[in-house]
Amino acid sequence: MKYDAIMIRYGELTLKGKNRNSFIDTLANNVYQSFLDYHDLQFSKQHDRFYIYLKDSYDIDDIVNRLMQIPGIFNFSLVKKIEKNIDEISNVSLEIIKEIIKDNINIKTFKIKTSRSDKNFPLVSDEINRQVATIILKNTSLNVDVHNPNLLLKIEVRYDAAYIIGQTFEGLKGLPLGSLGKGLLMISGGIDSPVAGYLMMKRGVKIAAIHFSSPPYTSEMAVGKVKTLLKKLAKVQGQIKFINIPFTKLQEKIYEIAKDRYAITIMRRMMYRIADIVAKKENCQCIINGESIGQVASQTLISMDVINNVTNNVIIRPLAIFDKLDIIKIAKNIDTYETSILPYEDCCTIFDPKNPTTKPKLSDCEYYENKFDWQEMINEAISNANIEIIGVI
Amino acid sequence: MELYLDNASTSKIDDDVLKEYINLLSKQYASTGSLHSLGVESLIEENKSKEKIANLLKVKPSEILFDSGATEGNNFAIKGVALNYKNRGHTIITSKVEHPSVMQCFQQLEKDFNFKCLYVDVDEDGIIDLKQLENYLNNDVILVSIMAVNHEVGAIMPLKQISQLVRKYPKIIFHSDITQAIGKIKIDLSLVDIATMSAHKIHGIKGSGFIYKKEKVNLYPLISGHPANNALRAGTSNFPSNIVLSLALEKSLIALNKNFDNLCLCQQKIINLLKEINGVVVNTNPNRSIPSIINFSLIGYNPEVVIRDLSTKGIYVSSKSACSVAIEKQASTTLMAMNKNMAIANSSIRISFDVPLNDEEITFLISSLKETMKNIKKYN
Numbered sequence: 001m002k003y004d005a006i007m008i009r010y011g012e013l014t015l016k017g018k019n020r021n022s023f024i025d026t027l028a029n030n031v032y033q034s035f036l037d038y039h040d041l042q043f044s045k046q047h048d049r050f051y052i053y054l055k056d057s058y059d060i061d062d063i064v065n066r067l068m069q070i071p072g073i074f075n076f077s078l079v080k081k082i083e084k085n086i087d088e089i090s091n092v093s094l095e096i097i098k099e100i101i102k103d104n105i106n107i108k109t110f111k112i113k114t115s116r117s118d119k120n121f122p123l124v125s126d127e128i129n130r131q132v133a134t135i136i137l138k139n140t141s142l143n144v145d146v147h148n149p150n151l152l153l154k155i156e157v158r159y160d161a162a163y164i165i166g167q168t169f170e171g172l173k174g175l176p177l178g179s180l181g182k183g184l185l186m187i188s189g190g191i192d193s194p195v196a197g198y199l200m201m202k203r204g205v206k207i208a209a210i211h212f213s214s215p216p217y218t219s220e221m222a223v224g225k226v227k228t229l230l231k232k233l234a235k236v237q238g239q240i241k242f243i244n245i246p247f248t249k250l251q252e253k254i255y256e257i258a259k260d261r262y263a264i265t266i267m268r269r270m271m272y273r274i275a276d277i278v279a280k281k282e283n284c285q286c287i288i289n290g291e292s293i294g295q296v297a298s299q300t301l302i303s304m305d306v307i308n309n310v311t312n313n314v315i316i317r318p319l320a321i322f323d324k325l326d327i328i329k330i331a332k333n334i335d336t337y338e339t340s341i342l343p344y345e346d347c348c349t350i351f352d353p354k355n356p357t358t359k360p361k362l363s364d365c366e367y368y369e370n371k372f373d374w375q376e377m378i379n380e381a382i383s384n385a386n387i388e389i390i391g392v393i
Numbered sequence: 394m395e396l397y398l399d400n401a402s403t404s405k406i407d408d409d410v411l412k413e414y415i416n417l418l419s420k421q422y423a424s425t426g427s428l429h430s431l432g433v434e435s436l437i438e439e440n441k442s443k444e445k446i447a448n449l450l451k452v453k454p455s456e457i458l459f460d461s462g463a464t465e466g467n468n469f470a471i472k473g474v475a476l477n478y479k480n481r482g483h484t485i486i487t488s489k490v491e492h493p494s495v496m497q498c499f500q501q502l503e504k505d506f507n508f509k510c511l512y513v514d515v516d517e518d519g520i521i522d523l524k525q526l527e528n529y530l531n532n533d534v535i536l537v538s539i540m541a542v543n544h545e546v547g548a549i550m551p552l553k554q555i556s557q558l559v560r561k562y563p564k565i566i567f568h569s570d571i572t573q574a575i576g577k578i579k580i581d582l583s584l585v586d587i588a589t590m591s592a593h594k595i596h597g598i599k600g601s602g603f604i605y606k607k608e609k610v611n612l613y614p615l616i617s618g619h620p621a622n623n624a625l626r627a628g629t630s631n632f633p634s635n636i637v638l639s640l641a642l643e644k645s646l647i648a649l650n651k652n653f654d655n656l657c658l659c660q661q662k663i664i665n666l667l668k669e670i671n672g673v674v675v676n677t678n679p680n681r682s683i684p685s686i687i688n689f690s691l692i693g694y695n696p697e698v699v700i701r702d703l704s705t706k707g708i709y710v711s712s713k714s715a716c717s718v719a720i721e722k723q724a725s726t727t728l729m730a731m732n733k734n735m736a737i738a739n740s741s742i743r744i745s746f747d748v749p750l751n752d753e754e755i756t757f758l759i760s761s762l763k764e765t766m767k768n769i770k771k772y773n
Contacts, residue, residue, distance in 0.1 A: 216701030216769060252770055 003078040003166060006063065008050040010074055019179075024050075027072040027176035033238060034066050051079075064169055069236050071202045072179070073171030080164045086123060089162050090135040093153055096166040097136055100151060109145035110136065114155040121157050128155060175204030177237060182206040183286040183316065184279040186271065187226055189344065192290025192319055194229045194336040195327050199318040200288050201236045208282050209240055209390075210275050212247040222344035230390040232336050241282065244386040245274055250377050258368040260353040265360040266368055268298050268307045274378055276311040278385075286314040292327065293320050297356035306360045394757050395707040400594070401544060401573060401686055401745035402711055407596035407644055410637045414598060417633040425630040439632040445639035449646060452582050452605055459635040460626060462602035463572040464494040466589030467538075469626070470568045470604060471498040473612030474536045474587070475508055481564050482533040484509045488521045488550075489730035490543050495570055496726075499538075509533070518678040519548030519731050527558050530565070537567050541574035541588075545713050545727040545743060546677045547686030549578060556584040566610055576645030577683040586610050592634065596747070597641030601634035652748055656684035659749035663687055666759045672766065674737055676728060686745045690728075690737040693771035699742060702765045708758060710744050 008031070010024065028045050031052070035041050042053040054060065060078070067076055080096065082088050093112070101107045112132045114125040123131070132155065133144055142151070154165040185197040185207045197207050211226050223244060230240045250270055258266050275287050291299045298307060308315055319327055331337035397405070406414075417438075423431030425439050440454070447454040460466050475485055487499050489512045502508040511529045514522045521539060530537075537559050539550050552569060559567045568587040574580055576595040582588055588605040592598055606612065618627030660679050667673050667689050676688040691699055696712035703710055713725040724738035750758065 216698045216705065217695075219697070219701060255770060 002056065002080075003054055003060065004081040005054055005079040006052045006067070006076055007079050007165065008052070008067065008073055008076040008171075010048065010050070010072065023072070023176055023179050026179040027070075030070055030072070030177050031067070034070060035063070038063075068169065068172060070177075071172050071174040071204060071236065072176030074173055075168050075171050077168040078166040080166060081161050082164065084118070084121060084157060084162045086128065086131055089128065089155060089157075089164065090132045092164050093132045093155065094135050094139055096164055097140065097142070097151065097153060100167055101140065101142065107150040108142065109149045110142045110151040110153060111144065111146050111149035112136075112153050112155065114157065116157040118157050118159045125157075128157070172202055172236075174202035177201055177204055178206045180204035181285045182208065182283060183288045184275055184282060184284040185209045186275055186287065186289040187211050187229065188290070189222055189226045189229065189340065190290065191324075191331050191337060191340040192292060192295075192327055194233060194290075194340065195330045195334070196288055196290040196318045197233050198236065198330070198334050198336075200316065201233065203318075205286070205288075206237060207233070207240060207288065208243065208284060210243045210245060210278055212245050212271055212274075214248040214251050215246070217248065217251075219344055221342075225339060225342055225344055227388075227390055228339050229336050231392060232334065232339070234390055234392045238391070240390045242388045242390045243278055243282075244388070245278075245381050246384050246386075247271075247381060250374070250381060253372055253374075253377065257371045261355055261357040262360060262364060262368055263353050264298050264356045265303060265306060266365055268303075269310045269365060269369070270374060270378065272307055272315075273310050273374075274382060276313050277378070277382055279313055286316050287311070288316045288318065290319050290327075291317045292322055292324070295324065297358045300358045302359045303357075306362050306365055309362055394754070395709075396750070396754060396758060397709050398744040398746055398758070399709050399711045400747045401547075401743065403593045403599065404596045404747055406593075406598065407641055409644065410597060410641045413640060414633055414637045417636060421633065425632050435630075435632050438636050439630060442636045442639040446603065446642055449639070449642055450580075450582050450605065453608065456605055456607060458604045458606060458625060459630065459632075459638070460602055460604055461600050461631070462591035462593065463492070463570060463589045464591075466591075466602055466604045467492065467494040467570055468498055469612060469615055470587045470589055470606075471495065471536065471538055472502065472615060473625075474566045474568065474610070475502050475506065476613035477611050478535045478564070478566070479506075479508075482535040483507070484511065484529075484531070484533040485536040485538070486511045486513060486526065486529050486534060487538045488513045488515060488540065490515050490519055490521075490545070490548075490727040491538070491540055492544050492570060492572070495538055495540070513539070515548070515727075515730050517731055517733075518681045519543050519546045519676075519727060520681055521550055521555070523551065523554055523558065526555065530558060530562055532562065532564075534562060534565050537565055539567075539569055541569045541571040541580060542577065542683050543727055544573045545686075545725055545741070546688040546731070547573070547682035547684075547745075548678070549574070549682060552581070552584045573686075574683065576642070576649055577685055578649075587612075592638045592641055595641050595645035597638050598634040601631055601638055603635075603638065648748075653684065655749040656746075659746070659755070660684040660687060663744075663750070663755055663758070666755065667762075670759075670763060670766070676731070676733065676737065676741060685747065686743060688728075688741055688743045690733075690740045691742060691766060692736050692740055694740050694766065694769065696740055696742055698769050699765055702769055703761060706761045706765070708761055710742055712742050 028050060044051045067073060080092055082092050112129045114128040116125045136142060156163040183200055183205045187193040187209045200207060209230055213223050230242055234240050254266050255263050279287050294300060331340060421435055423435050425436040443457045444454045446457050485508050487495055499510045503510040513526045539555055541552055542549055556567060559565050566586045569585045571580055571588045572590050572594055575590050582605055586607045587610060591602040612625060614625050616626050664675050664679055664687060667675050672692050674690045676690060677686060700710055700712060724735060725741050728738040728741055
């Protein structure tokens with residue numbers, strides 16, 4: 001079956017009142033951007049849907065896969081354009097239904113729903129429904145269920161032609177990427193942070209990424225691993241700016257002055273301070289990380305409060321209330337899990353304090369931090385940052 | 394200054410070897426298994442190389458079989474003997490400090506083929522306990538596999554004494570992994586029945602090597618296929634590598650004669666300087682090891698971090714200890730077998746050179762090491 005077009009339905013953005021048009025424009029642009037290598041792809045934007053016109057030479061599976069990665073699409077369907085003739089409509093409808101049920105044995109019932117904007121067509125909508133349904137009843141084992149069908153086949157009879165709407169795919173949903181600004185993702189290389197970044201992109205927020213590396217305690221392989229993870233996230237965003245902060249000196253200093261119990265808390269505070277400055281520099285409106293309440297010592301609410309105290313930037317923790325298993329499930333879905341579990345040390349694990357506190361006190365943190373000039377070390381780390389643009393390839 | 398001190402892992406290709414190799418790649422491409430004149434030319438050249446190797450090692454050309462290096466060689470020798478002679482007995486013996494390509498073969502034969510495997514202890518210098526070996530020997534033993542030189546600390550195994558013990562039992566095949574010994578010390582192949590090596594440790598081509606196998610020994614083939622030239626190891630011959638292997642071996646034996654005494658001096662000098670550093674424990678006994686390896690531990694330091702920091706200074710060393718929090722702590726198997734404590738076994742560094750270092754290089758090495766120890770934090 002050769003389809004002529006893909007019909008894309010917008011997701012939640014239909015609810016967004018006045019901002020609607022700008023959301024649609026952003027989505028259209030994102031779709032357009034992700035098909036730049038299809039030089040002659042034709043688009044048409046309508047107020048409630050968006051069409052991509054297909055040519056024989058296109059690889060439909062590839063187009064479908066790409067559309068599934070684009071935030072802001074509710075679902076999309078393959079569409080066949082045919083002659084306005086009831087026999088043709090019936091035959092093609094049957095062909096499409098047979099193709100759909102071939103892949104899905106759970107479909108037992110169907111319904112045909114026609115809308116006829118061309119009022120000159122000799123049959124009214126209900127007559128078309130009945131005629132097409134008759135053919136399908138005769139040629140398949142499906143039954144009609146007009147209230148709760150497993151499969152709803154839509155037919156549109158318009159002035160130019162008739163359209164049959166075939167297989168429908170679930171989109172990523174969420175909101176169009178970039179429609180809601182940009183955030184700075186703190187990425188370590190573990191399982192959580194890539195998932196946090198992904199969920200934010202899905203919610204329409206573009207990301208830049210900041211990573212803290214501590215050579216020689218951490219290896220180049222660890223940085224390579226983070227880049228691989230960003231490559232996978234770049235499938236959604238196209239390109240991601242990667243800011244790698246040399247953290248060795250600060251980290252050594254922290255372990256020198258702070259007690260074992262406080263080292264992680266103070267380290268996180270320094271990371272937040274750096275992220276805060278970098279976020280502003282990169283025009284990010286928030287900082288994103290993969291923290292999940294209670295997962296490790298620095299992620300108790302008391303710890304989060306004391307750590308968060310160094311910045312008034314918006315901190316978004318998409319995974320705050322997720323169970324680890326649910327996070328792993330998403331990580332597997334977005335293909336970051338296998339990379340995340342590769343065994344390279346990141347800067348959170350190298351000194352591995354025996355007894356990190358779960359109830360740090362702000363005054364204690366400040367006491368330790370007053371012992372050295374961290375401001376200068378922070379500035380130095382930021383000015384020595386290594387910046388790269390990570391793309392899909 | 395740049396110091397590549399990881400020659401026991403792999404060595405740089407010798408310039409003459411490289412030149413000849415490239416020349417062969419572009420000019421001589423016909424398979425040694427082909428009957429036409431181009432193929433025969435390749436075969437003749439490969440056979441010449443075999444003869445040269447045999448001459449250098451005082452064995453017969455028919456006893457040299459080319460392969461892809463010691464990992465394959467060890468697999469072939471050990472599994473080949475065990476499977477071929479399984480009707481004669483079911484006990485096979487090795488040491489506790491062998492290379493993984495030997496160790497894993499034994500474990501596989503033990504687990505999946507029901508062989509009885511015995512692992513001989515080593516002393517504090519890494520040299521096997523001959524008494525224990527003697528006690529282990531009996532009429533059920535069909536294979537003894539003991540390395541000539543240990544890859545981690547450089548300890549030289551007493552092949553002659555082992556051979557004497559083993560010879561009392563005519564059905565035992567004695568295999569030795571000579572990868573770290575060839576080109577480093579003199580080796581008498583008449584002591585063993587099978588020996589295995591890799592060309593890339595003696596400035597040859599990676600992915601090449603040979604097995605020495607006495608004619609009387611039969612091996613069960615592991616790689617079956619077209620038996621054109623070599624029924625024991627099927628497949629098109631990697632003859633360009635095989636042809637230049639004799640040159641690499643020849644040059645390494647010449648260098649051995651030339652450099653041996655100076656290498657010993659250099660080893661001793663570095664060991665003396667290392668011993669002066671607080672927190673350094675030297676694990677190699679220079680009197681019982683090859684001169685080109687020194688193994689030492691930096692107590693309390695994570696060797697991976699030391700390696701990375703030294704490499705930023707242009708010094709390339711290695712470690713068989715992996716003391717990392719991301720993966721489970723792994724201590725060096727050789728050092729554990731040498732009865733060293735955990736602190737030593739999980740902080741070891743190995744340096745290995747091919748030519749003696751000069752005084753300037755030694756000073757650079759020692760000062761860089763001290764600097765690294767000062768700069769990096771100890772592991773908790």
